[in-house]
Amino acid sequence: MSTAPPSVTPPAEPRRKALPRGRQLLAVVLGAIVVAAVLKPVTFNRYDELFGETLFVGLMLLFAFSAAGAWRQRWLPRRAAQFAAVTLAAVVSPLIVQLVTFRGDFAAFAASRHHVIGYVLIAVVATLIGTMFAAVALRGERARAQALQFALERETLERQAADARLALLTAQIQPHFLLNTLANVQELVESGSPQAVPVFRSLIEYLRACMPRLQQPDATLADEERLVRAYLEVMHMRMPDRLAFSVDIPAELRALRFPPMALLTLVENAVRHGIDPACDGGRIEVGAGRTDAQTIRLWVADTGVGLSPHAPEGQGLANLKARLRVFFGEAARVELSEQAAGGVRADIRVPVGAGAAA
Structure with missing residues (x-):
């Protein structure tokens, strides 16, 4: 009786780390250098201030993206949770920088027009860059998952082919052995x-x-x-x-x-x-x-x-x-x-x- 070949079980999704990898941290540092240089001509801040602010915002975006990816919950799709976390971090992290500058005095911050404009500018840029980063990262994860699935299917098919070949070779040997043994018994019977x-x-x-x-x-x-x-x-x-x-x-x-x-x-x-x-x-x-x-x-x-x-x-x-x-x-x-x-x-x-x- 023939049996259907076993179905390929999709690989379990690997548990994601809440902390980012070293390459991601390096990319944030390099991105902060570039973004601070681009924003310098349109702001009143010094370059070191812009670099510190964009670096902090970039790290917040990265940690929000990683933490949302590692968060185990069922009521919101993981990708949606990561996009929401990145957007929230893009809005909150520049505000934290401004409040630290004004020692927590939100009224003083709101009264400073150029600081508010700087906050909005940083928040918009952070949202755009964070969203692009999340999209690229998720696309890379999807490609790696598809490659893993393909490798698993190929390994399963190769194992099934090897098992089938081994079963065929065993089936070819069994009649050979049994016929030889029965022939020996036949010789004894015929010779009395x-x-x-x-x-x-x-x-x-x-x-x-x-x-x-x-x-x-x-x-x-x-x-x-x-x-x-x-x-x-x-x-x-x-x-x-x-x-x-x-x-x-x-x-x-x-x-x-x-x-x-x-x-x-x-x-x-x-x-x-x-x-x-x-x-x-x-x-x-x-x-x-x-x-x-x-x-x-x-x-x-x-x-x-x-x-x-x-x-x-x-x-x-x-x-x-x-x-x-x-x-x-x-x-x-x-x-x-x-x-x-x-x-x-x-x-x-x-x-x-x-x-x-x-």
């Missing part, structure tokens, strides 16, 4: 071997125990160890005098997330291409360990007939490499080598953090 019934019984128990794990999305190396051990026990019953094996996975690595049947692919290859063709059979050793702080190594070593120099890479091995790359990333490796005493050693190397269980 007394091992046919116990092997068939063990195979049924094996499938009953392991089939639920084949589709398990969060399989671990512990699950893979049980699968490999059960498979080797079935193979050992089929040829008890020709196959010996050991499986040794350290306890600290068993929680590692691992694609289902990946290690089993190498074990099956060792039986089919190493032990079966050998006249005297052989031994298979399965193990795992850390090579360094960043890499985990798993291996399957057999004492069978060894590598054929002209044999092409099988579909199972190609599938395994593709699955490991999808699951662990491009750092995953599968390496085959001849053993000095005969046989083949297959090593899987994967990065530590990529498959760690949550």
Whole structure:
């Protein structure tokens, strides 16, 4: 039964800081220098007075804009709250400067015509500049939010594609494994071997125990160890005098997330291409360990007939490499080598953090 792909959840809006950033403060200082120079010819104030006043007003506008953006309330849209805060700051902050000049005497301020004109001029300029600043800042925030949404959607689609590819590769391997195992049972039945019934019984128990794990999305190396051990026990019953094996996975690595049947692919290859063709059979050793702080190594070593120099890479091995790359990333490796005493050693190397269980 097919299922619809999960919908992309919009990214949560990041919590905004009430205090402005350093670049914004620097922009206010530079803006105050320019505005004070522009207003100097049309006022009676000294340049330092104009600079101080415009700097104070600019800082008030900036802090009002930042505080309104960080204010968590539902009755007014955030953008509207920021525009209202900027407008209020543009009106109030120049008045504060004038009242400080007149030591709080509002009547004296109102009686000074050129101070009132200066206040109105500063308030109008502050309102215009503050509104423009708010519009530009909000447009930049909207562009960053859209870029974040696009990046999230792309990451989600890439993850869905990787999951679909991994599921497809796993589905291709399962029939290969099951058909090979059933073919082994068929050979025993046709040859009239007394091992046919116990092997068939063990195979049924094996499938009953392991089939639920084949589709398990969060399989671990512990699950893979049980699968490999059960498979080797079935193979050992089929040829008890020709196959010996050991499986040794350290306890600290068993929680590692691992694609289902990946290690089993190498074990099956060792039986089919190493032990079966050998006249005297052989031994298979399965193990795992850390090579360094960043890499985990798993291996399957057999004492069978060894590598054929002209044999092409099988579909199972190609599938395994593709699955490991999808699951662990491009750092995953599968390496085959001849053993000095005969046989083949297959090593899987994967990065530590990529498959760690949550």
